[in-house]
Amino acid sequence: MGRTVRLAVVPGDGIGPEVVAEGLKVLRAVTADSDVAFEETLFSLGAARYLETGDVLTDADLAAVKEHDAIVLGAVGGVPGDPRLAGANIERGLLLKLRFELDHYVNLRPTTLYPGVASPLADPGEVDFVVVREGTEGPYVGNGGAIRAGTPHEVANEVSVNTAYGVERVVRYAFAQASARRGRLTLVHKTNVLVFAGSLWKRTVDAVAAEFPGVAVDYLHVDAATIFLVADPGRFDVIVTDNLFGDILTDLAGAISGGIGLAASGNINPEGRFPSMFEPVHGSAPDIAGKGIADPTAAILSIAIMLDHLGLATEAGRIRDAVTVDLAERGDARRSTAEVGDAIAARLDQ
Amino acid sequence: MGRTVRLAVVPGDGIGPEVVAEGLKVLRAVTADSDVAFEETLFSLGAARYLETGDVLTDADLAAVKEHDAIVLGAVGGVPGDPRLAGANIERGLLLKLRFELDHYVNLRPTTLYPGVASPLADPGEVDFVVVREGTEGPYVGNGGAIRAGTPHEVANEVSVNTAYGVERVVRYAFAQASARRGRLTLVHKTNVLVFAGSLWKRTVDAVAAEFPGVAVDYLHVDAATIFLVADPGRFDVIVTDNLFGDILTDLAGAISGGIGLAASGNINPEGRFPSMFEPVHGSAPDIAGKGIADPTAAILSIAIMLDHLGLATEAGRIRDAVTVDLAERGDARRSTAEVGDAIAARLDQ
Numbered sequence: 001m002g003r004t005v006r007l008a009v010v011p012g013d014g015i016g017p018e019v020v021a022e023g024l025k026v027l028r029a030v031t032a033d034s035d036v037a038f039e040e041t042l043f044s045l046g047a048a049r050y051l052e053t054g055d056v057l058t059d060a061d062l063a064a065v066k067e068h069d070a071i072v073l074g075a076v077g078g079v080p081g082d083p084r085l086a087g088a089n090i091e092r093g094l095l096l097k098l099r100f101e102l103d104h105y106v107n108l109r110p111t112t113l114y115p116g117v118a119s120p121l122a123d124p125g126e127v128d129f130v131v132v133r134e135g136t137e138g139p140y141v142g143n144g145g146a147i148r149a150g151t152p153h154e155v156a157n158e159v160s161v162n163t164a165y166g167v168e169r170v171v172r173y174a175f176a177q178a179s180a181r182r183g184r185l186t187l188v189h190k191t192n193v194l195v196f197a198g199s200l201w202k203r204t205v206d207a208v209a210a211e212f213p214g215v216a217v218d219y220l221h222v223d224a225a226t227i228f229l230v231a232d233p234g235r236f237d238v239i240v241t242d243n244l245f246g247d248i249l250t251d252l253a254g255a256i257s258g259g260i261g262l263a264a265s266g267n268i269n270p271e272g273r274f275p276s277m278f279e280p281v282h283g284s285a286p287d288i289a290g291k292g293i294a295d296p297t298a299a300i301l302s303i304a305i306m307l308d309h310l311g312l313a314t315e316a317g318r319i320r321d322a323v324t325v326d327l328a329e330r331g332d333a334r335r336s337t338a339e340v341g342d343a344i345a346a347r348l349d350q
Numbered sequence: 351m352g353r354t355v356r357l358a359v360v361p362g363d364g365i366g367p368e369v370v371a372e373g374l375k376v377l378r379a380v381t382a383d384s385d386v387a388f389e390e391t392l393f394s395l396g397a398a399r400y401l402e403t404g405d406v407l408t409d410a411d412l413a414a415v416k417e418h419d420a421i422v423l424g425a426v427g428g429v430p431g432d433p434r435l436a437g438a439n440i441e442r443g444l445l446l447k448l449r450f451e452l453d454h455y456v457n458l459r460p461t462t463l464y465p466g467v468a469s470p471l472a473d474p475g476e477v478d479f480v481v482v483r484e485g486t487e488g489p490y491v492g493n494g495g496a497i498r499a500g501t502p503h504e505v506a507n508e509v510s511v512n513t514a515y516g517v518e519r520v521v522r523y524a525f526a527q528a529s530a531r532r533g534r535l536t537l538v539h540k541t542n543v544l545v546f547a548g549s550l551w552k553r554t555v556d557a558v559a560a561e562f563p564g565v566a567v568d569y570l571h572v573d574a575a576t577i578f579l580v581a582d583p584g585r586f587d588v589i590v591t592d593n594l595f596g597d598i599l600t601d602l603a604g605a606i607s608g609g610i611g612l613a614a615s616g617n618i619n620p621e622g623r624f625p626s627m628f629e630p631v632h633g634s635a636p637d638i639a640g641k642g643i644a645d646p647t648a649a650i651l652s653i654a655i656m657l658d659h660l661g662l663a664t665e666a667g668r669i670r671d672a673v674t675v676d677l678a679e680r681g682d683a684r685r686s687t688a689e690v691g692d693a694i695a696a697r698l699d700q
């Protein structure tokens with residue numbers, strides 16, 4: 001009798017469904033002969049569903065999603081500027097709502113420059129680090145407001161909320177990652193300007209560091225961190241940072257390591273109180289949707305992160321190996337989304 | 351009878367004095383035969399002064415600085431982690447205080463990839479854009495606080511404050527820049543997450559755009575903007591953005607265009623109610639201070655921005671030309687800080 005994993009599938013909008021299809025194809029291939037079965041439930045959520053029904057994410061949707069062991073998400077968001085979407089914020093109402101409601105306090109975003117992948121950097125060196133981005137606090141909490149909106153006297157505020165509880169748990173997770181990797185952790189913040197939040201982050205890292213004597217710790221201001229990501233990405237092992245800085249740094253990390261088409265992520269609730277969610281870092285890219293040209297690699301690598309999270313490290317490793325070989329042999333060939341998925345799935349048997 | 355410009359000189363800490371000396375050397379050379387005289391007043395402010403006197407910036411200092419037509423600043427900040435500086439925040443108490451008190455609402459940061467300068471990007475193309483960073487609002491206002499600090503129940507908040515007044519004036523400045531350049535303006539923000547501040551910025555740009563029909567406007571989320579800065583920097587002409595995003599993007603801009611040693615900036619009060627301040631984007635770099643190896647080019651180019659601001663465009667252009675030639679011929683030669691300043695000053699006469 002094997003194990004059954006209840007998988008919520010949220011393909012979303014734009015290229016989301018296209019890349020998720022390939023991710024699931026690879027998932028099915030890698031588990032074909034194993035004793036783990038993935039039972040997929042489809043959730044049609046996103047801009048398209050909102051336009052049809054007026055709902056972004058209902059309480060019933062959320063309750064249903066919670067009944068699963070993991071979530072695979074493609075991408076959400078309609079065509080920018082679509083007037084029919086003016087009243088809704090799909091990102092806040094769906095993606096961020098899932099991250100917050102499911103307490104995904106670790107947003108895990110690994111960056112590897114794979115052999116054979118062209119980097120836009122002249123001399124990237126070896127790139128292999130992971131960003132541990134806080135996922136439930138900071139400027140993302142939605143604690144903003146405006147007075148006198150639309151007048152010359154408008155004041156619009158946004159509050160970044162940071163708690164000892166929230167910072168400590170993600171910092172501890174990051175140290176554990178660093179311990180299991182090359183033993184180097186970099187805190188990124190802007191402590192000289194955001195003195196209260198910065199001080200909390202800094203003190204927390206200093207305190208947790210005492211529990212991990214084998215991890216070397218350093219600190220960079222977020223502005224300086226962008227310089228190092230371009231000039232010396234090899235210096236990084238684990239970066240821990242807040243929700244907004246993590247958002248910015250991980251797009252940049254994608255850009256220096258073969259593009260956002262390869263950047264995978266996990267929104268993780270480490271204790272497993274809620275299902276964790278795995279998604280490519282890229283968005284719904286409505287401009288190329290429907291053409292079958294989106295690169296599904298990020299979605300496929302996100303499946304590998306999910307398998308790791310579910311304790312299926314062997315299967316995760318097999319996917320990464322297949323992707324590594326595919327990338328090395330990819331060259332300039334233009335393949336369709338499905339062809340890339342097929343090729344990676346086929347390599348799993350070799 | 352010529353014009354006299356009263357210049358406040360704040361060399362600051364670390365390499366600040368070293369690079370400012372070269373900036374002033376070039377300033378003296380370029381104005382040698384002109385009818386403008388610069389009357390320099392030295393202000394010893396920074397970490398060193400704080401350690402000596404306990405003062406960061408007194409009311410008397412501020413009043414005295416205000417009696418000038420312009421300010422040249424090197425860099426401020428002591429050795430990171432110096433316990434004697436633990437009680438002070440030189441960045442907030444001096445640099446940001448000057449920007450806020452002198453209403454430097456435009457933080458102007460041009461980025462050019464000069465001929466002959468190696469870019470870390472494999473294929474940078476032509477890079478020539480300017481970031482108009484808001485300088486007096488946003489997350490930089492110092493409107494933060496903490497409760498239960500030092501306990502497991504600590505909550506540390508930071509408030510980003512954005513006003514119609516503050517956003518509109520910097521946006522209008524940015525449009526004027528775009529008009530005078532290649533007619534392209536990119537707003538960078540994170541409107542899908544920071545919905546209140548983002549909405550104010552977006553609506554303001556849309557409104558001011560109507561006054562500048564010749565300027566093409568687009569929008570990028572800050573995370574996506576980092577990708578384009580690496581993958582296609584040539585797409586940018588003028589970027590307008592808030593204080594924090596501008597801080598991050600301009601370090602990245604420096605990194606892709608020859609390094610932070612070339613990145614110049616002006617903190618500008620366009621109406622001239624207060625003196626504007628010109629400084630390299632880089633910091634005090636205590637690790638290389640005193641060795642005479644800091645690159646003064648950013649400080650020298652900051653002098654050129656100052657001359658533009660003072661209506662001395664010919665002199666500004668002569669400095670930029672001299673720098674352009676120096677950079678083109680620089681190669682790998684290791685020159686001292688003074689040698690670079692000497693070389694650029696000498697070229698002014700050619």
Ligand SMILES: CC(C)[C@H](C(=O)O)[C@@H](O)C(=O)O
Nearest residue numbers: 091092095247281542543573
């Ligand atoms: C779509 C958006 C809300 C999201 C974020 O800002 O977190 C995205 O940029 C990401 O990085 O996953």
Ligand SMILES: CC(C)[C@H](C(=O)O)[C@@H](O)C(=O)O
Nearest residue numbers: 192193223441442445597631
């Ligand atoms: C020193 C620091 C306060 C400053 C800033 O964040 O503005 C610096 O990074 C800059 O970009 O001028």
